[in-house]
Amino acid sequence: MKIAVAGTGYVGLVAGVCFAEVGHDVICVDIDEDKIKSMKKGISPIYENDLQDLMVKNYSEGRLNYTTDFKSAYKDADAVFIGVGTPEQLDGSANLSHIATVARQIAECVEKDCLVVVKSTVPVGTNDKVEQFIHDFLINKVKVEVASNPEFLAQGSAVHDTLQAPRIIIGTESKWAEKILMKIYEPFKLPVVSVNRRSAEMIKYASNDFLALKISYMNDIANLCELVGADIQAVANGMSYDDRIGNKFLNAGIGYGGSCFPKDTKALEYLAKQHGYDLRTVKATIDVNNDQKTILFKKASKRLITFNGLKIAVLGLTFKPGTDDLRESPTLDNIPLLLEQGADIYAYDPVGADNFKRLYPEGKNGNGTITYVNDPKEALESANVCFIFTEWDQIKAVKTTDYKKLMRSPLVYDGRNIYDLKDMLKAEVEYYSVGR
16 A cells, blocks of 8 residues: 655654565655655664664665655545654643644545554544544545544564554544555455454553553652562562563663653643643542652652762763653763762763753763763773663673772662672672662
8 A cells, every 4th residue: 555654753664664564655744855865865863772673674675765855745645644743832831832833734635535554642532633634624525534543663673563562542533544554454464453443542541651651650669679678670570470460560760751651641631620620530640750860869868969070981871872852861860960969970871862962062061071982991981880770781791890890989880779788798899779
C-alpha cells in the first residue's frame, strides 16, 4: 500500500521505516529540509538500534523516501499516518497544534479516498475532533476517515518493539477503516486488537501510566526499605516470581523519564480533572517520581558541606541507555542544582553528550563549570564525588576498584543500583544507592 507518514521523530520515522521493511511504499514528511537531506543520505536524526541500517536498506531498494512536499505525499496516499509530537503544556495537557496542522494539510491535499491514522499519543476523544476538523477543511469530494493506532515502542528498542510487538492496537469506527488497517499490518504477522477509537486512545494512556505507576511504587517501597533495613533488590526478586506481578519494571532508582511516561501521566491526570474526576493513583505516581529524581542529590547534600569547587563525576546523561534522548532525564534536575552550588562537573555519556551540550555548553555555567569527557574513567580521575544516572554498559564496565584507585575521595551515589553493596564495601568505596 502507499503510505505517507507525517513527522520523522521517534514515532513517525520508526513507523515509516518498519512499514517499508515489510513491503509498503512509504514516504516520510517533515518540514525540516536539512533533516530530509540527511535522511536521504542515510543519516538517522535519532540514535536508535537498527534504525539507520534499515533506513539505508529500504531507501536504496526504493520502498522508502523522504520529502518536505506534503502536497505530493498526501494527495494519492492510501493511508496517512500522523506521528508528530504532542508536547506537554504548562497545565499538563497535550499540545495538539502539530496534529491540527497536519490534519488541515491532509484535508486540503487528498485527491482520493484515504484513511488518516493517528499514531501520536492524544487525549481520549481527539480522533473524533481530528476527523471533524478534516471534514471542515476538505476540498475534494473524497472519503476520509480517522483511525487510532497508538504506538507502544520503547526508546532504545523501538524498531524491535514495532516489528515484533506483542500486539497492535487499532481503533476504528467503520469496517472500511478496520479493513485498511488490517491490510497494512498483515505483513507484520502479529496479533491485532481491534476496538473503537476512544478505547484505543485510552489503552495507550492506561498502559503507559500503569508502567509508570509500577516504577513509582517500587521507588516508594525502596525508600521505605532504606528506613527499615530491607534490600529493594531482594524484595523485587521475591515479587517477580508472582505471575500476577511479573518481573518487569521492578527496578528501583531515581525515577522514570523520557518522552512518554512523564507527559502521559500528566495528560491523563489533566483529562480526569476536566471530567471532574480525581485520578489519585496517577497523581501519586507523578508526585513520587518528582521527589525521586533528586533523592541522591539530597543524600549527598547531607553528607557534604558544599559542592563548591568540588570535582563531580557525572556518569550518564540520557534518561535511559540505548538512546540519545534527554527528555525528563534526572540529570536535567540534578546538574542545575550542582552548578548552582559551584560544582566542577565532568560528564560522560556515550551518545547523549552532544545533545546535552546544547543545553549546557562546555565551560562556565552559572556558578560552576561543565566538561565533557569521552571515557568514564576520565570523569572519575581525581573526582571528589560521583553520581551515576544512566546504566550504560560502558559505565557498568567500570570496576569497583577503579573508584578507589581513580577518585580523590571514593564517594559514589548510584541511581541505578549497578553495584553490589559488598563489592563496594570490599573496594573501600563509600557507596550510596537506592533502597538498599
